[in-house]
Amino acid sequence: MDQRGNENFRPYRGRRGWNSASWRIERGARQHDTPRGGSWISPEPTVDPKPYGPLLKSITIEDLDKEAQESESITSIKNCIYAASYSWLEKSDPGIVVPGKPPTWTPLKGSHKIPQDNGEYFRDKNSARYPKYPMEPAVQSVLKMNQGFQTNEVDVFGCSSTIGNLLHFARSNPKSFRMLVEAVGDTVFFLRQENSPRELIPNVKGCGHTFPEAYTTWDSDVKGSACHARIVKYQLGGMTFLVRFGCDGYIREYAEAGQHQKLGEPKKGGITAEVLDQSDLLGDPESLAISSKNAPGPGPLAISSAGKIIPQHAIFDLKTRLQGKQVRMEDLLPRLWISQIPNLITAYHRWGEFNDAEIHVESVEDRVREWKKENEVGLEKFVRLLRKVVEIARARKDGKIEICRTEDGALEIRAPADADRDVLPEPLKKIWSQKLPPSDALKPKRDEEGADTKPENDEEDNEPDYTACSAEGCGYCGQCTY
Structure with a gap:
């Protein structure tokens, strides 16, 4: 009988207990940051901040105020489409699969005791x-999944942490935060800067990972995936x-x-965002492993093809909380x-014991729209700030x-x-800035019937702390970030 059909099945207790390697492999080892069979990710829990460079300009909130109110449309996200995705593999050298796939929601029935988080988790x-x-x-992943992608149309490329x-x-x-900003061609990239790339989240509590x-x-x-990342494309404030x-x-x-619904139509449970035609998915697993051969580190980034495009309306964010501690929506929205x-999905527990009656799946579209209406003033300042930063970066000689x-x-x-720090390796910069054309390998290969081909992935397979809220939020799950 399938394990999920057995109400007495307890996934947290195996022949060797919760820490059984076989259990973690079966579940995909999704939240443990140290890959099986490898030690190239070595944590650095306490690291002094790097020195700062010369001050060029200070921006205050007052600088973002304007006498004339702009149209509400500058704060509206428009034409949101899924652009690309990838999954990190749980292996000793860095590798991703494109498009990858997020894990599937497979809830257990009844009540189950889950151990508290006790691992090391990277910021x-x-x-x-x-x-x-x-x-x-x-x-x-963006270049791999979109034939003939017009990079010059993109104004900002960042993550939910830097933008947030x-x-x-x-x-x-x-x-408090710090980020590197660099203009590559017409695009301004935002890269978060921690004290160390392998800095840990301290004092993690609860069951947000287990x-x-x-x-x-x-x-x-x-x-064999470790975590999944997605990239969406949209317009905001006249920028892409x-x-x-x-x-x-x-x-x-x-x-x-x-x-079977048409692109752009409202879909059950989610936003009205288009999904790129899967015929644009390129299938050559070696086509983009071009940029890290000379980069120091554990090894070049290996890129292969596996997974499936999941529509935006089907994905979810997940939060766990101790009963009596509500999720702070003002931090999450x-x-x-x-x-x-x-x-x-919000899941409430009594010191690690979860009951399916206290696990809730909901659409938050209406709540997000309401939050947006209530925060128009701050969002207008946000758009003006982004415009300023883009302008400053583009005006710099080195960007x-x-x-x-x-x-x-x-x-x-x-x-x-660190003037030598770059957001991308030089060969990839030249491709993105269109100083070099993408190689022929970036073009889709088609079989005799004209369909895109995609080789099978024969390798054994994350903004981010997946289950955290804001740093000043719950005070329960540890330091939280966007």
């Missing part, structure tokens, strides 16, 4: 797995954005319900808006600046302390 999973160029997997931190500032929320291991499952075509974010999972029923995540902020202070625009 930034992309940096921890590929510290030299954390944005490279996102860029590679700028939104914190524009809304006068105290938050719960997903028990209640979500990696499908067979992406077995590519935004990467970590995806907790997807609801299979929602994905199947939308299969900005991230859902930035990432255009339409569904939320580079660093943005720093401490708590509730001003936003500091500085020259980078």
